[in-house]
Amino acid sequence: MSLIFKRALATAKSVVPPVKTVDVLIIGGGPAGLTLGASLKNSSITKDLKIELVEGFNLDPVKKFYDETPEHFTNRVVSLTPQTINFLEKTGSWKFIKQDRIQPYDSIVVTEGLSDAKIEFDHHSMATMVENVNIQSSLYQRIKELEQESELKSEDFGLNLRDNTRVEQITKDETNQWPVVHLSTGEQIKTRLLVGADGFNSPVRKFSGIESRGWFYNRFGVVATLKLEFPVFKYAGWQRFLPTGPIALLPLPDDNATLVWSQTVENSEMLTKIDSEIFINLINAAFVLEDVDMQFYYKQLNKGETEGLIEDIQWRINHATQKYSDEQLEENFPLKVVSIEENSRARFPLKLSHADSYVSERIALVGDAAHTTHPLAGQGLNMGQMDVQSLVGAIEKGMQRGLDIGNPLVLEPYWADRYPENHLLLGVVDKLHKLYSIRSEPIVALRSFGLKAVNSMSLLKDFMIGKVSGK
Numbered sequence: 001m002s003l004i005f006k007r008a009l010a011t012a013k014s015v016v017p018p019v020k021t022v023d024v025l026i027i028g029g030g031p032a033g034l035t036l037g038a039s040l041k042n043s044s045i046t047k048d049l050k051i052e053l054v055e056g057f058n059l060d061p062v063k064k065f066y067d068e069t070p071e072h073f074t075n076r077v078v079s080l081t082p083q084t085i086n087f088l089e090k091t092g093s094w095k096f097i098k099q100d101r102i103q104p105y106d107s108i109v110v111t112e113g114l115s116d117a118k119i120e121f122d123h124h125s126m127a128t129m130v131e132n133v134n135i136q137s138s139l140y141q142r143i144k145e146l147e148q149e150s151e152l153k154s155e156d157f158g159l160n161l162r163d164n165t166r167v168e169q170i171t172k173d174e175t176n177q178w179p180v181v182h183l184s185t186g187e188q189i190k191t192r193l194l195v196g197a198d199g200f201n202s203p204v205r206k207f208s209g210i211e212s213r214g215w216f217y218n219r220f221g222v223v224a225t226l227k228l229e230f231p232v233f234k235y236a237g238w239q240r241f242l243p244t245g246p247i248a249l250l251p252l253p254d255d256n257a258t259l260v261w262s263q264t265v266e267n268s269e270m271l272t273k274i275d276s277e278i279f280i281n282l283i284n285a286a287f288v289l290e291d292v293d294m295q296f297y298y299k300q301l302n303k304g305e306t307e308g309l310i311e312d313i314q315w316r317i318n319h320a321t322q323k324y325s326d327e328q329l330e331e332n333f334p335l336k337v338v339s340i341e342e343n344s345r346a347r348f349p350l351k352l353s354h355a356d357s358y359v360s361e362r363i364a365l366v367g368d369a370a371h372t373t374h375p376l377a378g379q380g381l382n383m384g385q386m387d388v389q390s391l392v393g394a395i396e397k398g399m400q401r402g403l404d405i406g407n408p409l410v411l412e413p414y415w416a417d418r419y420p421e422n423h424l425l426l427g428v429v430d431k432l433h434k435l436y437s438i439r440s441e442p443i444v445a446l447r448s449f450g451l452k453a454v455n456s457m458s459l460l461k462d463f464m465i466g467k468v469s470g471k
């Protein structure tokens, strides 16, 4: 071998790190990815698997949340079902949830923006509002606790979590066809099972060639953290279906609340930019006034005309509510919003997507990588948690039977279990969104009749609560 060739070989060896091999490589440190990591390490059957978790963003806010909880509420908040909480309890992570930052609620009041139809679902602790970062932090703390309990050195524990690291490319190993993930750090990881917990744009799904079908709703979800005029005394969520999309105000501890307002592209952009005083008045108006009033305000604001707007909104709200007693006001409308947490306004594109399959040879998809849904029923993250529970069950069974965990025989029961249930929920939510976007009078009359009829049938309502809360 010539000297030049030997030197070139030595340089190449020092630049390209050796390919690391693991049992499970999870892409994504969102709620689904961290739950999968914690669950696999929590299970007596799967705890010895060698796992790597790769996240593109910096997880410092997640790592610090437990010990240095920020004073203000973050704007990404989700409604967790009792079924999800039960699962998180089983993983051992729920005890690390900052309890003073969560808010269970006992009812949800749903109203129609084009009529006076109303339906109220009541059930003690039917769901719990939790910040996404609180969920992620609890899972991170649980992983740390499991590592301490194992009494193994960090490098031997078998769950290596790396953030600030992006997946750049995924290829197949030439000899055994295992997936090889190329990272932004220049490293490569070869894995027996590659799990895409990597959200809507999932690089893992693209690599697997699994098709995903769906559409954008041409709507954005505007979120914000708000202050109410008093701490709430009735723990309720409020949702009003407006023709532009539903607006939901959900309780957080004390006088805090969180907003998800589905809006047209133009209005959503305007809502994230307008003066905060106008913004909060518009939220109050959206729960009380008629569609024609709201359309007038959107038009004015999109033209940049704000003069006299706040006074006009307040006058119309007073006019519309003066016929109600205090008790009726409490029953029919949420508490007034009085201020907004600075910099808490943001908007997210809303879409439906569903992968044709959640598994292929050595690949599994969980959470938003497999499906995304309109937030009107607050189910996206909950569906992802149930995916993880099911996938861990399938891996456990495969290992007990001595099978290779990347084998489709092991993975297919997972997608057979989850796909039909998710498909049904995605379909129902999609139809609800479409049904409530219609302004035609006969349809409005029909759906209002339907809503009132369902409201009078407590058995049916209990069944519906059971379905969405997983009870």
Ligand SMILES: Cc1cc2nc3c(=O)[nH]c(=O)nc-3n(C[C@H](O)[C@H](O)[C@H](O)COP(=O)(O)OP(=O)(O)OC[C@H]3O[C@@H](n4cnc5c(N)ncnc54)[C@H](O)[C@@H]3O)c2cc1C
Pocket (backbone or CB within 6 Å): 027, 028, 029, 030, 031, 032, 033, 054, 055, 056, 057, 077, 078, 079, 080, 132, 165, 166, 167, 168, 197, 198, 199, 200, 202, 203, 221, 222, 223, 260, 348, 366, 367, 368, 369, 375, 377, 378, 379, 380, 381, 382, 383, 384
């Ligand atoms: C406005 C709004 C309100 C919602 N409200 C609710 C609710 O009330 N209840 C509910 O259940 N759900 C709700 N959802 C849905 C919920 O937020 C999502 O379903 C959930 O966050 C998805 O979690 P995930 O872990 O699957 O994906 P994500 O949270 O998207 O995490 C994916 C992770 O993968 C990482 N990643 C992606 N690509 C790469 C790469 N190339 N390299 C490395 N890392 C990568 C990303 O950085 C990200 O951290 C709501 C959604 C919206 C938009």
